[in-house]
Amino acid sequence: MKSWPYSDAKPLFSSVSREEEEKIQEETSATIRVIPVVVLDDSAAAAPLADALAEAGLPCAEITLRTAAGAAAIGIMAQRRNLLVGAGTVLDAGQAEHAAQAGARFIVSPGFDEEVVRRCQELSVPVLPGAATATEIQRARRAGLRVVKFFPAETLGGVGALDALSAPFPDMRFVPTGGIGPANLQPYLARSVVLAVGGSWMVPRQLIADRDWAQVTRLARDAARLAAQSGPPPPPVPAPLATGSPGERTEPAPRERSQAS
Ligand code: 3PG
Numbered sequence: 001m002k003s004w005p006y007s008d009a010k011p012l013f014s015s016v017s018r019e020e021e022e023k024i025q026e027e028t029s030a031t032i033r034v035i036p037v038v039v040l041d042d043s044a045a046a047a048p049l050a051d052a053l054a055e056a057g058l059p060c061a062e063i064t065l066r067t068a069a070g071a072a073a074i075g076i077m078a079q080r081r082n083l084l085v086g087a088g089t090v091l092d093a094g095q096a097e098h099a100a101q102a103g104a105r106f107i108v109s110p111g112f113d114e115e116v117v118r119r120c121q122e123l124s125v126p127v128l129p130g131a132a133t134a135t136e137i138q139r140a141r142r143a144g145l146r147v148v149k150f151f152p153a154e155t156l157g158g159v160g161a162l163d164a165l166s167a168p169f170p171d172m173r174f175v176p177t178g179g180i181g182p183a184n185l186q187p188y189l190a191r192s193v194v195l196a197v198g199g200s201w202m203v204p205r206q207l208i209a210d211r212d213w214a215q216v217t218r219l220a221r222d223a224a225r226l227a228a229q230s231g232p233p234p235p236p237v238p239a240p241l242a243t244g245s246p247g248e249r250t251e252p253a254p255r256e257r258s259q260a261s
Contacts, residue, residue, distance in 0.1 A: 032060045033189055033227040035198040036220065037088055037177065039064050039205050043072035049203070050077045050085075052213040056220030062108050062198060064088035065095055071102050078103025086128075093119035100125045108198075110151060112136045117143045128175060132156055137169055147173045147195060154179025159187045166193045173234065182226060189230035196233065199223075 036053060038061050040046060046063075053061055059082055063074045066089045077085040086106035087099030093115040096107050106126040109116050113129065120127035121144070131137045131148035140148045150162055153176035157164075162176060176188045177198030188197050202219035 032058070032084065033196045033230065033233055034058060034185070034202075034223045035060055035062050035086075035175065035177075035196055036203045036223075037062045037064065037198050037200045038073075038203045038208070039066055039200070040069045040073045041067055041205070041209060043069040043076060045069075045208050045211065046073035046076035048211065048213050049073075049208060049216065050080045050083050052216040053203075053220055054080070054082050056202075056217045057224040058202070058220040060084045060086075061203075062086045062088040062106075063104075065090060065099065071098060074099060074102040074104050078105070090116060092116065096120050096125070096127070097123065108149060110149075112140050112143075112148070114139075114143060117145065130177075134165060134168065137165065137172060141169065141172060146171060147175060149198065150174040150176040152178025153188070153197075154184070158184070159191065162188070162191060162193070166191075182222060185223070185226050186230050189227060192234050194234070 036058060038049065040049070040063060049061070053059060061077060061083065063070050063077065063085060065071065065087055070087070070089075074085055074087055077083055084105050085103065086108060087095070087102070087104035088108040090096050090099060090107050090109050092113070096116050096119045099107060100120075100123050104125065106128060107116070107120050108128045108130075110130045112131055117127050117129055117140070127145070128147060128149045129140055129145070130151040131140055132151060137148055150156070150165070153162065155178060162174060166172065166174060172193065173195045174191075174193050175196050175198055176194060180188060180197050180199040181201040185197060185199075188194050202223045203216060207215050
């Protein structure tokens, strides 16, 4: 099945053409409901990491720009047609632009920054800004987005906080990240408003430094298996209308999902 962040989430992120969406769908065959959040200290680890994730059936990586090696790693991973690579920890519009030039297919920020969002929209690169409050969710929505990163999810109160914060925004979807792992992944993915979760548990910095690709593959495979047990992502929310105020559009409330299977 082809889903996040393509057929379902892609139109929600920002303005991405249908052609682009279809191209990415062709490139990736797995449902991506878990986004590995990676901190790389050496770009030489990018290629074997890409292999390890693809082998595990988790063909996606958010490479954070917290290290000098991040941008180069994105460039290396972007060559892989079977892997969706994005840039994380994007803090300003310049970084967003450089990451997109390096081949990042999506951009993630820890918080909501209008300039980052606008630049990504201009570049037609999906953007996933962090939001931790109702105000930030509202601002993202006003900017025309329909998906935000709920960060830091566990510190904010976990699924209880997500339920409370998502209730007033029936047309918003969330990618909870921060403090999520095998033990608490499934309650998030069972939420009707959750497209995917992000996390670093399957790509610990030390394992990457140790080049322990077998263990990374094992952890990533477990994550993919747990995600698959949680069922498909919720149905898409139409992107905001091209004309008029995006903030004025209200979508119907998502139906409660039946028990995850
Ligand atoms: C992020 O940048 O999204 C987080 O640092 C990932 O959080 P985690 O390490 O708790 O999974």
